[in-house]
Amino acid sequence: MTVYGYSASGNCHKLRLLLTQLEREFKWVDVDSTAGATRTPEYLAKNPNGKVPMIELDDGRILTESNAILCYLAEGTPFFVGDTYQRALVLSWLFFEQYSHEPYIAVARFIRGWTPLDSPRRASLPQLRERGNQALAVMEQHLKSNAWFSGEAYGIADIALFAYTGVADEGGFDLSAYPAVLAWLERVRQTPRFVAMPAPPVEALSRLALPD
Amino acid sequence: MTVYGYSASGNCHKLRLLLTQLEREFKWVDVDSTAGATRTPEYLAKNPNGKVPMIELDDGRILTESNAILCYLAEGTPFFVGDTYQRALVLSWLFFEQYSHEPYIAVARFIRGWTPLDSPRRASLPQLRERGNQALAVMEQHLKSNAWFSGEAYGIADIALFAYTGVADEGGFDLSAYPAVLAWLERVRQTPRFVAMPAPPVEALSRLALPD
Numbered sequence: 001m002t003v004y005g006y007s008a009s010g011n012c013h014k015l016r017l018l019l020t021q022l023e024r025e026f027k028w029v030d031v032d033s034t035a036g037a038t039r040t041p042e043y044l045a046k047n048p049n050g051k052v053p054m055i056e057l058d059d060g061r062i063l064t065e066s067n068a069i070l071c072y073l074a075e076g077t078p079f080f081v082g083d084t085y086q087r088a089l090v091l092s093w094l095f096f097e098q099y100s101h102e103p104y105i106a107v108a109r110f111i112r113g114w115t116p117l118d119s120p121r122r123a124s125l126p127q128l129r130e131r132g133n134q135a136l137a138v139m140e141q142h143l144k145s146n147a148w149f150s151g152e153a154y155g156i157a158d159i160a161l162f163a164y165t166g167v168a169d170e171g172g173f174d175l176s177a178y179p180a181v182l183a184w185l186e187r188v189r190q191t192p193r194f195v196a197m198p199a200p201p202v203e204a205l206s207r208l209a210l211p212d
Numbered sequence: 213m214t215v216y217g218y219s220a221s222g223n224c225h226k227l228r229l230l231l232t233q234l235e236r237e238f239k240w241v242d243v244d245s246t247a248g249a250t251r252t253p254e255y256l257a258k259n260p261n262g263k264v265p266m267i268e269l270d271d272g273r274i275l276t277e278s279n280a281i282l283c284y285l286a287e288g289t290p291f292f293v294g295d296t297y298q299r300a301l302v303l304s305w306l307f308f309e310q311y312s313h314e315p316y317i318a319v320a321r322f323i324r325g326w327t328p329l330d331s332p333r334r335a336s337l338p339q340l341r342e343r344g345n346q347a348l349a350v351m352e353q354h355l356k357s358n359a360w361f362s363g364e365a366y367g368i369a370d371i372a373l374f375a376y377t378g379v380a381d382e383g384g385f386d387l388s389a390y391p392a393v394l395a396w397l398e399r400v401r402q403t404p405r406f407v408a409m410p411a412p413p414v415e416a417l418s419r420l421a422l423p424d
Binding site for chain 1: 310
């Protein structure tokens, strides 16, 4: 299996983390989505939506959308278990992540790290921060009475939500207001075969180190 | 089962459409999310994310996120079939809908119909239109060689994408550039027991009738 991904993207790292924890072999092809590499004719022929991550199976079949890929890879494993209702709860968190979390927390990090310091997009940071904090508050409430987002044990909903919550500080979010989230992040980091997301490129890192 | 929803919301209508086509009984409780009804303490106790739709099963269990609910309701029915890969393709379209389609096409419709004519949010319409058209182009390309989004037959990916594509004109989108999308919309409308989304309230309708 080949994973097409940008290493410092949380959406892409979800797949590296799950595949590593599943001890599955895979080839990683780095695609710099921040430099137009998902908009080439060759890439668009495989994924007309022009986004990473994408997987290509050995027989050439393609699958896109990080959380759909998580479901596919985790099927039949301890990372996606339960009856129809329990699995629907996992899906509910996956859709929450893509609709109410990622567009604020991941996008704030992207704008801070990957756009010029004078980018007009930086004006949106306060609003992204507000909506991202709403998502973190929802997570905090869940974690006050649950250890995981995937049911009784760690699984793909935790992997999906960990991806950008684990680097929310790079988006300018202060997680000290969310002690249950901080404790959960640490539990995720202690899971077997956990692997951290690679650091962003140097230029992004230097921007991320600056205040807004 | 009780569905909590706002009748003129495409996300909520997805559930009315599927449940009607499944010939399942349900009670519909109208929740006016445009007037703060999803932000009351009573509602937030059931759904801390404060959104519609939400279903409450007869034993009190709750499920949120329209597309997760579609998967739950369609499990074991002809609306969500196939092997693990085919079902993952359906999930891929469901995530596409929530990430690359709804935030532009549904939000443009909401801004046009449900915000005051002098709302500063209207300045975002051209950008929403651009991104929404990208989503429509991805759909058009798929439909050039496929009749449905859910595999060989109509199913939940079609229901999810129909919800706001069917009213994209209210968001100011011109679908005449997407003949395959128009033909697919008509195929969906011809499915057994199809039910149209209720019209928006009068005030929204009158705003939607105006140019941007």
